């Protein structure tokens with residue numbers, strides 16, 4: 001059979017769909033798209049990547065994207081970087097000019113082998129190696145830390161005859177060694193005041209219950225890592241602030257800080273070196289390699305299960321240190337109303353001025369709260385649609401500034417359907433930047449009407465003065481809706 005046909009046969013073991021945006025060099029590959037395979041069109045390249053990330057967040061499946069040669073890939077770079085930071089298993093297939101003439105560097109060609117933030121970039125040189133390269137790119141992407149890989153396929157090669165291959169099983173699961181467990185147990189048992197900083201890997205590995213039991217036994221408060229991107233625990237005692245110096249003020253109160261499945265360095269303002277008596281357990285060797293404190297790279301769920309019996313029950317709970325984090329009153333009413341009327345919707349948070357307010361009021365529901373780890377705005381709408389395209393119920397909370405980066409994702413939502421809501425908090429521009437800058441300039445206040453843009457894609461949208469009314473209208477049924485509140 002032809003290479004194009006065989007590629008779909010291989011990826012069929014992982015997913016039933018591709019998110020993409022096509023160009024001339026993809027047309028030959030896309031003509032082999034099987035009838036039972038879904039192609040979700042995004043109106044811009046990066047948006048396809050954001051949608052694919054949302055699909056992964058709902059399904060845990062490898063996400064597959066089809067992009068257009070160098071223009072498509074380079075245009076999607078911000079979203080690819082975000083998928084990399086979020087550790088998303090993702091295969092990006094991009095079309096390329098005909099193999100014989102790539103050497104002449106025709107239009108659309110670009111040497112993107114050094115594209116940052118991908119785990120591997122592979123160019124198929126001949127049809128014989130095509131399926132092996134797809135296999136290699138998939139396996140590399142699925143090796144922790146997960147991340148995007150790219151396979152570039154010259155458009156002529158997909159029409160060549162190749163032998164089929166069946167991908168065999170592949171899985172990586174590194175449990176924590178006895179030696180690690182003994183070391184950490186001894187440290188915990190000999191420390192009086194222990195704190196836990198829990199991160200997004202707890203949600204990735206579904207280790208919430210194990211974390212809770214462990215924390216209770218050792219009497220440790222659980223802090224969420226700064227800007228936690230997924231639910232780090234069932235119950236959080238405190239949230240770490242935006243400044244490294246403020247984090248240090250908290251950590252200095254403990255003899256031992258256990259960072260489990262996250263990063264202390266995910267701070268917005270690294271104004272100081274983060275210090276403390278820290279032990280970190282993560283499945284992410286890239287994260288661990290950057291730290292100078294004790295780090296053990298292994299599955300955090302296996303860590304929590306296997307350390308439990310060895311640690312001593314502590315009768316006195318270590319103190320909880322709280323630093324007020326500037327909760328913003330402006331949208332409290334809306335977020336409170338929403339948290340009482342969530343109806344199984346999953347939050348995609350992208351409201352820079354209100355991140356803490358949203359987290360504090362709503363808390364983190366297991367596998368029902370997502371943000372990105374790259375500090376990238378424009379992600380929440382495509383990711384919400386990707387999530388809803390996989391039968392999830394997605395609720396994006398976005399600022400007006402953030403909305404304008406990727407509202408084209410709403411076109412895909414109206415085209416393909418799915419349960420998706422959007423709340424736009426319109427504060428007349430880049431409020432967070434104005435706050436940090438401490439001055440106001442015209443370029444910080446772009447005035448736009450998001451609900452009008454959404455309406456132009458037939459995404460039902462309305463503007464509200466009253467926050468409670470807005471939430472009530474959004475949540476009164478399961479249809480796709482956008483409410484914009486002006487504050």
Ligand SMILES: Cc1ncc(C[n+]2csc(CCOP(=O)(O)OP(=O)(O)O)c2C)c(N)n1
Nearest residue numbers: 352353376377399400401402429430431432
């Ligand atoms: C892709 C990208 N471009 C630019 C920025 C810089 N940036 C951070 S916050 C922000 C303003 C966001 O405006 P809005 O969503 O309305 O939130 P607000 O600041 O008003 O709370 C900008 C431009 C960014 N983080 N990501």
